[in-house]
Every structure is written in C-alpha cells, then in structure tokens.
Amino acid sequence: GQNIDQPTEMTATEGAIVQINCTYQTSGFNGLFWYQQHAGEAPTFLSYNVLDGLEEKGRFSSFLSRSKGYSYLLLKELQMKDSASYLCAVRSTGGGNKLTFGTGTQLKVEL
C-alpha cells in the first residue's frame, strides 16, 4: 500500500518563507504532485517532481528525494491569499493515473 504523511497545520507570517514537508512510502514511485486547495474550492495544481532535485516556479518551489521518500514545498514571500490547504499526492506505476493524497497541511498566514 501507500502511506503519505504531512503536518496537519502550520502558521507563518506574511512576507516570510515556509516549508511544508511530505514523506511517502510507495512501491513503484511515478511522480509526486503538490496541489493548493482553498476552503470550499477544488485543488489547483502547483508542481510536479519525478526526478530528484528542486523545481522552481515563481514563489513556489518543490523538492524531491526519491531515496528518502521525501518532498517539500517551499513558499516564499508569503501573502495572505496563500492561506489554504496544501496537498501532497503520489502516483505509482501500474496504477494508471491514480493519485494517492495526504490529508493536507492547513497553512495560515498571519500579519
């Protein structure tokens, strides 16, 4: 089976940097995705990693270490609108395009 762990809640200050960690256990790793979900809305795609290393996209970066089963999402220059749930999801080989999601990390950005 698959197991994905991420912190339940985090709080950070506007303008700061926050790192949201995700650890996973899976057989046949085939990619890791990060999604942002505001309350009552659908998840929106943020980033994708399949090889080790850092992927940067504006204020958001995502890192992957396959040997450690570890990823993080880095958010820079935090804005109030970044307050949302951040979902880590893993895709495995042989499962089509099935994504297995963690429970999500609720990020609260404060003044």
Place this chain on the structure above:
Amino acid sequence: DAGVTQSPTHLIKTRGQHVTLRCSPISGHKSVSWYQQVLGQGPQFIFQYYEKEERGRGNFPDRFSARQFPNYSSELNVNALLLGDSALYLCASSLGRTGGTDTQYFGPGTRLTVL
C-alpha cells in the same frame, strides 16, 4: 478555454436513494478520474476512465459505478446512498498519456449531502 465542469454544484439526498454526478473534461483531455473528499481529508481515488475504458478503481463498494462517453464526459453513479457518502466529489481530467506528467486538473466539485 473552459476548465473542468461538474454538475450539479450541490445535491441533497436521503439514505437509500441514488445519485448521478456529471463531469465534462477540458477540451482535448481524454482521461477522467473521480475522487471523494471528506471534510478534513485529502481526496480519495474512486475511478479513472480513458477512452471509455476503466483504467483504475479505488477501494470503494460496488454501489459506486461510472462510465465515460464518446465525447469524454463522464458520469459517477452511487446507489443505495449512506450517510457516510456525504462528501465533495471531484472530477479531474488529464490528457491520458502514459508516462510524463499527465497532470490532473480538478473541477469545482459536487457537494453531496445525504440525510
């Protein structure tokens, strides 16, 4: 371009009834996946369809079924509704390519309440 659309937005049913949820994927996308999201949890995979064929099924009872039409739209059916079926049902579309990113893009969801 229009994103993924779902209907209805909200739905209230009683125990034992059945429900049909509908999804239209992004133009050019051939794969549709369905997820159930209970409050406070991440989405749980229910089905994936590609070119009208079931490509994957999650750990859900046979009361849940789905199909995909020639225009790539999809329906999710749930029979004999239980209180525990109350959730946000999300549809996600993707190109359906094996290998590569094949990112899934989510629709706004259908909020189902079972009383």
